[in-house]
Amino acid sequence: GAGVSQSPSNKVTEKGKDVELRCDPISGHTALYWYRQSLGQGLEFLIYFQGNSAPDKSGLPSDRFSAERTGGSVSTLTIQRTQQEDSAVYLCASRLDRVGEAFFGQGTRLTVV
Amino acid sequence: KQEVTQIPAALSVPEGENLVLNCSFTDSAIYNLQWFRQDPGKGLTSLLLIQSSQREQTSGRLNASLDKSSGRSTLYIAASQPGDSATYLCAVEKSSGDKLTFGTGTRLAVRP
Numbered sequence: 001g002a003g004v005s006q007s008p009s010n011k012v013t014e015k016g017k018d019v020e021l022r023c024d025p026i027s028g029h030t031a032l033y034w035y036r037q038s039l040g041q042g043l044e045f046l047i048y049f050q051g052n053s054a055p056d057k058s059g060l061p062s063d064r065f066s067a068e069r070t071g072g073s074v075s076t077l078t079i080q081r082t083q084q085e086d087s088a089v090y091l092c093a094s095r096l097d098r099v100g101e102a103f104f105g106q107g108t109r110l111t112v113v
Numbered sequence: 114k115q116e117v118t119q120i121p122a123a124l125s126v127p128e129g130e131n132l133v134l135n136c137s138f139t140d141s142a143i144y145n146l147q148w149f150r151q152d153p154g155k156g157l158t159s160l161l162l163i164q165s166s167q168r169e170q171t172s173g174r175l176n177a178s179l180d181k182s183s184g185r186s187t188l189y190i191a192a193s194q195p196g197d198s199a200t201y202l203c204a205v206e207k208s209s210g211d212k213l214t215f216g217t218g219t220r221l222a223v224r225p
Contacts, residue, residue: 004156033213041217042215042217043202043204043213043215045214048212050210056212091156093157093213098210099210100162101147101159101162102147102159102213104149104157104159105156106155106156109154
């Protein structure tokens with residue numbers, strides 16, 4: 001596709017359930033980022049993938065959060081045993097390489113009830 | 114730890130006015146700075162990217178300047194229009210390929 005695609009656009013889940021959020025970056029982009037935006041808050045960095053290098057996981061808030069990127073393309077962010085404080089918009093971005101503009105998807109709005 | 118601040122947090126102006134949004138960052142050792150806009154319920158749209166060696170970038174009615182030594186950037190919007198209403202975010206990158214550190218944004222409303 002022409003842009004970064006995220007699915008689902010909205011997800012409502014019960015507390016304690018696991019969720020998977022998907023990101024399809026722009027074709028050919030080697031860098032992929034996950035951010036979280038809570039209501040009224042700024043964007044919080046979660047994790048960064050660059051090519052075949054080990055990901056930068058320094059922003060993951062707890063061990064309930066994990067992400068993988070298969071084949072250097074699609075990425076999945078998994079949240080286990082969701083909590084109400086996990087409710088936020090999860091945004092994915094990709095870049096062509098280490099430089100240049102970052103392009104964001106429309107986000108997945110996660111609501112934990 | 115890099116901290117990015119945007120002032121004002123909110124701004125309301127009449128259509129046609131020229132305006133300036135401010136972004137400041139505590140660590141001047143940055144690689145680049147990027148300005149985004151975010152419409153309600155949407156993702157971020159990239160507006161301008163300024164490399165650390167550059168002083169400004171222009172796109173249409175938008176002009177972004179960077180004063181790296183003082184830790185400041187401004188986004189100038191000329192002849193504002195109601196369609197410019199959105200939240201504007203600045204983000205800095207410490208080194209090539211690093212994560213972006215975002216400010217909390219300026220919510221702009223342009224009144225017809």
